[in-house]
Amino acid sequence: MRLAELSERSGVSTATIKYYLRERLLPPGRRITATQSEYDAEHLRRLRLVRALIQVGRIPVSTAREVLAAVEDDARDQLSRLGTAIEALPHGPEPDESDPSTAVGRRTATELLRMLDWRFNLEIADGFPAFRMLVAAIAALHRLGYACDTAHLLPYAHRAEQLAVVDLDLVEEFGTPAEQVEAAVALTVLYEPVLLSLRRLAEAEESNRRFGTGR
Amino acid sequence: MRLAELSERSGVSTATIKYYLRERLLPPGRRITATQSEYDAEHLRRLRLVRALIQVGRIPVSTAREVLAAVEDDARDQLSRLGTAIEALPHGPEPDESDPSTAVGRRTATELLRMLDWRFNLEIADGFPAFRMLVAAIAALHRLGYACDTAHLLPYAHRAEQLAVVDLDLVEEFGTPAEQVEAAVALTVLYEPVLLSLRRLAEAEESNRRFGTGR
Numbered sequence: 001m002r003l004a005e006l007s008e009r010s011g012v013s014t015a016t017i018k019y020y021l022r023e024r025l026l027p028p029g030r031r032i033t034a035t036q037s038e039y040d041a042e043h044l045r046r047l048r049l050v051r052a053l054i055q056v057g058r059i060p061v062s063t064a065r066e067v068l069a070a071v072e073d074d075a076r077d078q079l080s081r082l083g084t085a086i087e088a089l090p091h092g093p094e095p096d097e098s099d100p101s102t103a104v105g106r107r108t109a110t111e112l113l114r115m116l117d118w119r120f121n122l123e124i125a126d127g128f129p130a131f132r133m134l135v136a137a138i139a140a141l142h143r144l145g146y147a148c149d150t151a152h153l154l155p156y157a158h159r160a161e162q163l164a165v166v167d168l169d170l171v172e173e174f175g176t177p178a179e180q181v182e183a184a185v186a187l188t189v190l191y192e193p194v195l196l197s198l199r200r201l202a203e204a205e206e207s208n209r210r211f212g213t214g215r
Numbered sequence: 216m217r218l219a220e221l222s223e224r225s226g227v228s229t230a231t232i233k234y235y236l237r238e239r240l241l242p243p244g245r246r247i248t249a250t251q252s253e254y255d256a257e258h259l260r261r262l263r264l265v266r267a268l269i270q271v272g273r274i275p276v277s278t279a280r281e282v283l284a285a286v287e288d289d290a291r292d293q294l295s296r297l298g299t300a301i302e303a304l305p306h307g308p309e310p311d312e313s314d315p316s317t318a319v320g321r322r323t324a325t326e327l328l329r330m331l332d333w334r335f336n337l338e339i340a341d342g343f344p345a346f347r348m349l350v351a352a353i354a355a356l357h358r359l360g361y362a363c364d365t366a367h368l369l370p371y372a373h374r375a376e377q378l379a380v381v382d383l384d385l386v387e388e389f390g391t392p393a394e395q396v397e398a399a400v401a402l403t404v405l406y407e408p409v410l411l412s413l414r415r416l417a418e419a420e421e422s423n424r425r426f427g428t429g430r
Binding site: 011086131134136164186 | 226263306328346368372380387399405412416419
């Protein structure tokens, strides 16, 4: 298909598509004349992922390029591509090593993961951005004096485990390994606001049950 | 206590405390001389909440002031103060009414909440920022062609329900209604990165189980 059709089918303006092409977020089309290129279904799929990352995930262009490079890297197996792509996503502030609460955060996060029956290698945990994000989050709770020991964190970890099964079931609905890696990245980003908004709505509901009229 | 002690006990620099006082994020101390004021345990607690909102939640000062006004409003009951404070938190982009996917998002979100046994009044759902956030999140999934019907969303809603029970149990560990409202707001913000990082770690674990060596 030509640029105009790619724009129509994706709902992304031709100006934005040209910008993504310039920024190498989208592979170039197959050139057919001096001024026209031909695009295919893979471009359409990639455009969907780019929009998920940039418009919904609000991920900087340079970070999105890193995520996509991992998704595309055919030299590696699916698990490794998936892992690298997810790790390239933004993970919030890094742990502040000058803050004593960070040591508590790291100890608690390590203890929590040890309690779960996971294959996760704790020796190299600090190499994982999601682990460092967890350390920083627990450190913030600790620094502000809120309860954040493993007894408080385990219920969250168990819900996260159950959600990951739902997430991966959804990913496996996609046919090819390439589509599965793309979907895993997009759905990780797209389901975060779903989860956070549902938690806030459920909190309002539960507050109403506990503190509402009738009690 | 004097400013220096408030700074030492809270771990917040005197310059930052003075900034919070100027921005009315912290109520003024009781003036004892022309240059000195006296602060109490309530200032210390409030400082903790301000840091949770601004440093961890990265909430703009003007929004934080709105959240705190709701927390402080003694004229209203606990449920109403709590609801208003949580609603004043940032909720991400608003639904784009010019996008046809938004209608799908709203219909799906309404259907989802109808399936849950909640007291939530669907007639006024659009008045709730968390509902609009859910509508926008489902619309993004739909626009990008990802599955987002109630069958896909219900497992997330059920986990959110379970997390809300854990969240409110934690809130009820605090003694007074004022402390409970403060804790509810702080814990809503502080546990979001805990939940998101644990979901990413659990996804890595589940991917490893499904796609890792041995399969």
